[in-house]
Amino acid sequence: MKNYKIAIIKGDGIGPEIIDEAVKVLDAVSACSGFHFKYEEALMGGIAYDMTGNPLPNETINISLNSDAVLFGAIGGDKWDNLARELRPESGLLRFRKELGVYANLRPAIVYDELINASSLKPSVIKGVDLMVVRELIGGLYFGEPKGRDEDKGWNTMVYTRSEITRIAHQAFQIAMTRSKRVCSIDKANVLDVSQLWRDVVTEISAEYPEVELSHMYVDNAAMQLIRDPKQFDVMLTGNIFGDILSDEASMLSGSIGLLPSASIGSKIGVYEPIHGSAPNIAGLGIANPIATIASASMMLRYSLDEAQAADKIDAAIKRTLREGYRTQDLAQFDAKEVCSTSEIGSIIANYISK
Numbered sequence: 001m002k003n004y005k006i007a008i009i010k011g012d013g014i015g016p017e018i019i020d021e022a023v024k025v026l027d028a029v030s031a032c033s034g035f036h037f038k039y040e041e042a043l044m045g046g047i048a049y050d051m052t053g054n055p056l057p058n059e060t061i062n063i064s065l066n067s068d069a070v071l072f073g074a075i076g077g078d079k080w081d082n083l084a085r086e087l088r089p090e091s092g093l094l095r096f097r098k099e100l101g102v103y104a105n106l107r108p109a110i111v112y113d114e115l116i117n118a119s120s121l122k123p124s125v126i127k128g129v130d131l132m133v134v135r136e137l138i139g140g141l142y143f144g145e146p147k148g149r150d151e152d153k154g155w156n157t158m159v160y161t162r163s164e165i166t167r168i169a170h171q172a173f174q175i176a177m178t179r180s181k182r183v184c185s186i187d188k189a190n191v192l193d194v195s196q197l198w199r200d201v202v203t204e205i206s207a208e209y210p211e212v213e214l215s216h217m218y219v220d221n222a223a224m225q226l227i228r229d230p231k232q233f234d235v236m237l238t239g240n241i242f243g244d245i246l247s248d249e250a251s252m253l254s255g256s257i258g259l260l261p262s263a264s265i266g267s268k269i270g271v272y273e274p275i276h277g278s279a280p281n282i283a284g285l286g287i288a289n290p291i292a293t294i295a296s297a298s299m300m301l302r303y304s305l306d307e308a309q310a311a312d313k314i315d316a317a318i319k320r321t322l323r324e325g326y327r328t329q330d331l332a333q334f335d336a337k338e339v340c341s342t343s344e345i346g347s348i349i350a351n352y353i354s355k
């Protein structure tokens with residue numbers, strides 16, 4: 001029997017609650033799929049700071065690098081907001097992504113038919129939306145040098161090298177090959193030199209994928225088109241800051257931030273996490289929606305472990321749960337047959353997999 005080593009980072013706020021449900025579902029899928037998971041827990045975020053004085057202990061990096069994939073909850077909270085920037089939970093997460101070399105962030109935005117009324121957009125605009133934002137994650141404005149501030153001025157630098165653009169472009173084209181074979185590259189080439197290089201390199205790489213149709217769009221137009229006609233998009237390829245903003249915008253097409261997963265992949269270990277944060281306002285209440293984290297576990301099976309059939313089982317069980325009308329409180333007003341706790345939703349999904 002195959003054994004997979006999974007690093008589990010629960011983090012802060014609702015992190016532990018939602019990860020527990022994802023593990024429950026992973027155990028259900030492994031029981032009927034001929035492989036086994038060995039989990040190893042590691043600390044990150046506020047809890048890591050409280051216990052070790054460091055939001056990202058070296059041990060966490062070592063455990064992660066020695067695993068087949070990382071399943072991650074969320075970090076952060078008011079309690080740690082006044083720490084020096086390098087000690088804050090968010091700094092630990094940025095450093096973690098850099099250490100693991102996860103340069104590609106994949107964020108699918110899918111509108112479930114069962115929740116078509118949960119979006120603030122009209123059903124006719126969003127029915128059938130199934131797009132994937134491929135965001136560059138460890139370069140661009142969030143990492144560029146020089147950066148700094150003094151009393152009167154603050155500055156950051158947006159830098160991309162040819163090699164950084166090349167590797168993320170390959171990811172986007174390869175993912176498009178498994179989907180509808182369309183890539184829309186988002187930039188601001190009319191104003192930014194860094195974007196003109198981005199556009200030139202993406203166009204060069206596209207020659208290696210003749211089956212994929214490439215288009216380019218300015219980021220301001222893309223923000224508008226995502227709301228006007230999201231179905232026009234298949235794969236959206238973006239740099240770090242543009243992708244950060246557009247993928248949050250895309251997430252609202254589906255109605256709740258609690259539904260959407262993400263994968264961060266690169267040359268070493270993949271990290272799988274919900275797109276939302278640690279939601280301190282609902283932590284410990286048992287009402288958090290675990291579906292984004294469970295769907296992240298499905299992406300882990302698909303992209304890091306090459307277990308697509310098992311991933312399909314999880315995705316089908318999530319759909320069935322929503323179709324049968326089981327909802328956490330964030331979706332209670334949308335055709336709920338029964339409003340369930342975090343743990344009840346996890347159990348329902350796990351049961352559908354086992355049956």
Ligand code: NAD
Nearest residue numbers: 074075076077257258276277278279280281282288289330
């Ligand atoms: P958030 O995503 O944590 O919460 C935003 C809103 O969505 C809140 O009302 C919350 O209750 C709700 N929400 C989020 N996830 C939910 C779920 N699964 N089910 C139901 N409702 C859910 O964003 P925020 O409030 O801006 O940030 C809170 C903390 O999380 C901050 O410290 C922030 O820095 C951190 N954060 C962490 C990550 C990460 O770990 N990757 C990402 C974003 C924010």
